[in-house]
Amino acid sequence: MGQKKRSTISDVARLAGVSITTVSRVMNRNYPVREETREKVEKAIEELGFKPNLLARGLIHNKTQTIGIITPSIENLFFSEVVKGIDSVIKEKGYTTFLSNTEGNAEQERLMIENMKDRSVDGIICINPRTKNIKSGYYESVSKQIPLVIINGYNKGIHCNYVLNDGEVGTYEALKYLYELGHREIAFLRGQYSYSYDVKENVYRQFCDEYRLDYKEENILVVEDGNGLETVEQSKALVEKVIEENRRFSCLFACNDWMAVGALNAAKALNISVPEDFSIIGFDNTIISQITEPRLTTVDQNMTRLGQISGNRICEMIQDKDIEIKKIIIETKLIKRESSKELN
Amino acid sequence: MGQKKRSTISDVARLAGVSITTVSRVMNRNYPVREETREKVEKAIEELGFKPNLLARGLIHNKTQTIGIITPSIENLFFSEVVKGIDSVIKEKGYTTFLSNTEGNAEQERLMIENMKDRSVDGIICINPRTKNIKSGYYESVSKQIPLVIINGYNKGIHCNYVLNDGEVGTYEALKYLYELGHREIAFLRGQYSYSYDVKENVYRQFCDEYRLDYKEENILVVEDGNGLETVEQSKALVEKVIEENRRFSCLFACNDWMAVGALNAAKALNISVPEDFSIIGFDNTIISQITEPRLTTVDQNMTRLGQISGNRICEMIQDKDIEIKKIIIETKLIKRESSKELN
DNA sequence: TTGTACGCGTTATCAC
DNA sequence: GTGATAACGCGTACAA
Numbered sequence: 058m059g060q061k062k063r064s065t066i067s068d069v070a071r072l073a074g075v076s077i078t079t080v081s082r083v084m085n086r087n088y089p090v091r092e093e094t095r096e097k098v099e100k101a102i103e104e105l106g107f108k109p110n111l112l113a114r115g116l117i118h119n120k121t122q123t124i125g126i127i128t129p130s131i132e133n134l135f136f137s138e139v140v141k142g143i144d145s146v147i148k149e150k151g152y153t154t155f156l157s158n159t160e161g162n163a164e165q166e167r168l169m170i171e172n173m174k175d176r177s178v179d180g181i182i183c184i185n186p187r188t189k190n191i192k193s194g195y196y197e198s199v200s201k202q203i204p205l206v207i208i209n210g211y212n213k214g215i216h217c218n219y220v221l222n223d224g225e226v227g228t229y230e231a232l233k234y235l236y237e238l239g240h241r242e243i244a245f246l247r248g249q250y251s252y253s254y255d256v257k258e259n260v261y262r263q264f265c266d267e268y269r270l271d272y273k274e275e276n277i278l279v280v281e282d283g284n285g286l287e288t289v290e291q292s293k294a295l296v297e298k299v300i301e302e303n304r305r306f307s308c309l310f311a312c313n314d315w316m317a318v319g320a321l322n323a324a325k326a327l328n329i330s331v332p333e334d335f336s337i338i339g340f341d342n343t344i345i346s347q348i349t350e351p352r353l354t355t356v357d358q359n360m361t362r363l364g365q366i367s368g369n370r371i372c373e374m375i376q377d378k379d380i381e382i383k384k385i386i387i388e389t390k391l392i393k394r395e396s397s398k399e400l401n
Numbered sequence: 402m403g404q405k406k407r408s409t410i411s412d413v414a415r416l417a418g419v420s421i422t423t424v425s426r427v428m429n430r431n432y433p434v435r436e437e438t439r440e441k442v443e444k445a446i447e448e449l450g451f452k453p454n455l456l457a458r459g460l461i462h463n464k465t466q467t468i469g470i471i472t473p474s475i476e477n478l479f480f481s482e483v484v485k486g487i488d489s490v491i492k493e494k495g496y497t498t499f500l501s502n503t504e505g506n507a508e509q510e511r512l513m514i515e516n517m518k519d520r521s522v523d524g525i526i527c528i529n530p531r532t533k534n535i536k537s538g539y540y541e542s543v544s545k546q547i548p549l550v551i552i553n554g555y556n557k558g559i560h561c562n563y564v565l566n567d568g569e570v571g572t573y574e575a576l577k578y579l580y581e582l583g584h585r586e587i588a589f590l591r592g593q594y595s596y597s598y599d600v601k602e603n604v605y606r607q608f609c610d611e612y613r614l615d616y617k618e619e620n621i622l623v624v625e626d627g628n629g630l631e632t633v634e635q636s637k638a639l640v641e642k643v644i645e646e647n648r649r650f651s652c653l654f655a656c657n658d659w660m661a662v663g664a665l666n667a668a669k670a671l672n673i674s675v676p677e678d679f680s681i682i683g684f685d686n687t688i689i690s691q692i693t694e695p696r697l698t699t700v701d702q703n704m705t706r707l708g709q710i711s712g713n714r715i716c717e718m719i720q721d722k723d724i725e726i727k728k729i730i731i732e733t734k735l736i737k738r739e740s741s742k743e744l745n
Numbered sequence: 746t747t748g749t750a751c752g753c754g755t756t757a758t759c760a761c
Numbered sequence: 762g763t764g765a766t767a768a769c770g771c772g773t774a775c776a777a
Binding site for chain 4: 065066067077078081082085087088109110112113114116117118
């Protein structure tokens with residue numbers, strides 16, 4: 058095919074009748090060049106359609122103007138909105154993003170981080186990483202080698218840069234809201250592995266203690282995949298099964314909107330009306346929560362903003378290597394809609 | 402910080418007491434090396450934690466093992482599922498993906514393509530590009546420079562590698578299904594700019610002619626943003642307005658599930674019951690269509706598969722530069738659910 | 746103001 | 762089997 062080779066800086070130099078150094082100076086505007094020479098060079102650049110090779114440049118500077126993003130599954134609205142937030146911010150600063158899905162697999166997660174490092178990215182943002190990899194110290198060692206921001210993951214004593222939603226407060230407010238509506242038997246629905254689920258479960262347990270609710274271990278429901286395309290189905294099946302087994306609770310708190318939708322569908326299948334006979338609260342305030350019937354009461358996480366803040370943060374870290382380590386916590390907000398109601 | 406510099410091939414060579422050439426051979430296994438030497442080298446590699454610099458490698462081979470993906474908006478389920486499909490396939494072949502959102506902006510789209518080229522990606526996959534950029538010949542010229550696959554975009558006479566859903570057949574079947582249910586006044590809901598909308602609209606017009614339906618220009622409804630987070634709201638507002646203005650149609654065909662959800666919500670707001678008094682059909686079979694109430698009748702596109710096929714295709718193209726240009730068409734399938742019903 | 750020459754980290758070519 | 766050495770495309774001390 059007509060694939061003419063890309064022209065290089067020396068092609069330009071030859072055509073303009075100058076040295077490659079001069080061409081470089083014209084491009085980078087970092088040294089004075091006589092106006093006349095500059096014009097010659099610019100004309101040559103134009104004519105050849107010359108664009109500098111970013112690989113070569115990266116090799117010299119050891120900077121590539123790229124950011125790696127690791128996410129469990131891009132098809133989850135929560136993550137894709139975060140990714141979009143990151144992308145919008147860093148694109149303006151001239152960065153491009155590498156993206157990789159891990160399917161929530163801890164080993165894959167590490168593999169992808171290593172891959173990003175091998176590709177000399179300038180920084181890495183990891184969304185909802187596996188708790189295991191944080192606890193093991195893996196991420197702490199990574200952040201000693203390269204700027205790293207962890208979104209929605211945290212472990213006390215592990216020094217990393219974190220950006221996270223205040224899942225504690227959000228969960229607490231949601232539970233308290235249910236309590237104030239008169240509910241005393243609250244089911245808790247979560248996925249298997251994630252820091253955010255752990256946090257919420259802890260709050261749930263503490264809350265039950267604090268308000269002397271007679272919670273039973275079996276009111277904590279765990280679906281296998283909390284973030285994938287299967288989540289809705291799995292949650293539905295689980296909640297349906299549990300209700301049919303005659304366990305009693307007047308309401309349910311789900312760790313994300315997908316699980317809440319699953320619970321909602323389970324209720325429908327069993328002819329239990331929401332919110333009259335069963336209240337449901339989700340988490341995340343993805344667009345999903347606005348299109349179900351009834352619309353979901355949920356906890357807003359402002360995912361786009363989460364991404365934007367993380368994007369800005371990683372850029373700061375790249376600029377200033379010795380920047381202090383921080384834990385940035387973003388507020389959540391309870392959004393009351395029609396899936397919750399006072400107990401009859 | 403403890404950011405020790407990455408060790409290079411010459412560090413390894415020095416430690417092992419051999420030349421860098423030998424180290425390279427051990428790594429790449431492309432030339433015979435004495436067993437004894439190999440062990441020395443491998444030990445040194447291990448000890449230093451040496452990993453080859455992919456930038457340098459790319460500079461030589463002019464291959465980077467990266468693929469660029471351009472998408473209008475990653476937070477749209479359709480696109481993110483496609484991206485996931487691509488990612489899963491090419492990851493296995495050792496590629497990593499660059500991702501960029503264009504927000505449906507035609508200029509941004511070109512800018513991002515150029516960016517990918519500058520980064521020496523081995524191939525580019527563009528999802529739902531703006532028709533304008535195809536028609537203008539822009540993409541045709543790009544594909545002369547670098548392997549390019551266009552997903553869900555097409556223009557006769559423009560020679561590119563396309564992978565697309567059979568939107569024509571899918572739309573036709575959906576309309577015919579509505580017709581067979583007795584509907585004679587069908588509204589058509591689309592977004593502004595995209596090949597896929599154009600295709601569907603054409604089928605709609607032809608269908609009306611063929612079946613002598615008295616379609617009016619005003620039954621073709623156009624929302625501004627067909628792919629963003631605003632789509633549901635915009636569609637709802639539009640459909641609501643149109644129905645209130647007393648235009649008549651017993652059913653509506655939407656170009657994607659989000660728009661269909663908007664229409665569904667409009668019906669709810671107006672107390673029109675679906676499907677009893679109003680039938681709605683969506684397109685894409687995203688998970689959304691399974692969680693609305695009633696669940697949406699829609700046209701399955703199998704987005705993950707679309708991505709996988711495109712991923713495989715781009716890899717083939719990278720391997721064999723002179724591969725023939727192809728248009729791959731993937732079948733769709735009508736999924737009948739509860740949002741459609743025969744006319745009373 | 747401009748040019749020469751070397752370095753970034755790797756692979757390929759050619760000797761030995 | 763192994764080792765110099767020249768590329769790959771660009772940036773930059775240093776010299777002129």
